[in-house]
Amino acid sequence: MSFTVIGAPLSPFVRKVHITMQLKNIEFTMEPVSPFALPEGYEKINPVKRIPVLKHDDTYICDSAVICQYLEDLCPEPQLIPEAPLAKARVAWFEKLADTELAPAIAATAFRHRVIYRSMGKPFDEAEIDAVIEEKAPPLYDYFNEAIGSGDFLVGEQFSLADIAVITQFINASLGGELVDDQRWPNLGRYVAMHFASETFAPSIAGAQKMVGKMLAAAS
Ligand SMILES: N[C@@H](CCC(=O)N[C@@H](CS)C(=O)NCC(=O)O)C(=O)O
Structure with a gap:
């Protein structure tokens, strides 16, 4: 299972994903991408051309809220989204x-x-x-x-x-x-x-x- 966070480390949305992954002890590599100079073809990964995107093995997951919910489902500990x-x-x-x-x-x-x-x-x-x-x-x-x-x-x-x-x-x-x-x-x-x-x-x-x-x- 491999995880890559695509985005700029200074983005608050990227930081949100980083903190979530660190708390859940999920190892990841960082693929630096600036929202001001996106690589060619980025719209195929995210049609609204935003960061972050999480690459899990061969699949791309977009939007920090969706990514964090996915991480919670995958690694429920420590719990960051209550069940009630x-x-x-x-x-x-x-x-x-x-x-x-x-x-x-x-x-x-x-x-x-x-x-x-x-x-x-x-x-x-x-x-x-x-x-x-x-x-x-x-x-x-x-x-x-x-x-x-x-x-x-x-x-x-x-x-x-x-x-x-x-x-x-x-x-x-x-x-x-x-x-x-x-x-x-x-x-x-x-x-x-x-x-x-x-x-x-x-x-x-x-x-x-x-x-x-x-x-x-x-x-x-
Ligand atoms: N709802 C998105 C917002 C992400 C977002 O706005 N990221 C900024 C960088 S901090 C971005 O990619 N901006 C480029 C743009 O909007 O064109 C999320 O939570 O991931």
Whole structure:
């Protein structure tokens, strides 16, 4: 059984898959592919031309949510998606919010522009990015802040794919200089800081910071 993760290591969606595989002790190799310079014929692997894609032996599986569900089915330990219908639905909902709402609000803005575009020498409008974050992030932060309350996880008392999906987007936001205001969102600020410092995420963050540092230094 061989696994290859196709994608860019700095992508939050790729990181989500990496963390899931590391927690489940699934060995994989990485095939680096930039979403900005996809290899010819990539649309045959993924017609919407996005990363990540997981290659399991000879079969390609697209989309981080689908990949993570597949990994859970294949290797149920440690459990990252609860079986109880309500908890499972809550995890799916937070993952969807992270992938489709949080990502465009804080990662495709702060990280993509201030790190990727800057490293490529591509111009961007800082005020435009600030405006998108300002409009889209606070309602999501309010909602997460409420859901977390005084706990450590988004769903129940258990670490889950919901936490991986949300934290990986916050990692990219932080790489782009966008941090949670913990005066305004104390539960969310505490939650993000705690997971950033955890052994699950800290090594991944340190590696990403190093990579970003090199990219920005080479561009300046
Ligand atoms: N829903 C997809 C989103 C993946 C995604 O948007 N990846 C970005 C890189 S972080 C990408 O491939 N962007 C290229 C594009 O949208 O054309 C997933 O969860 O895998």
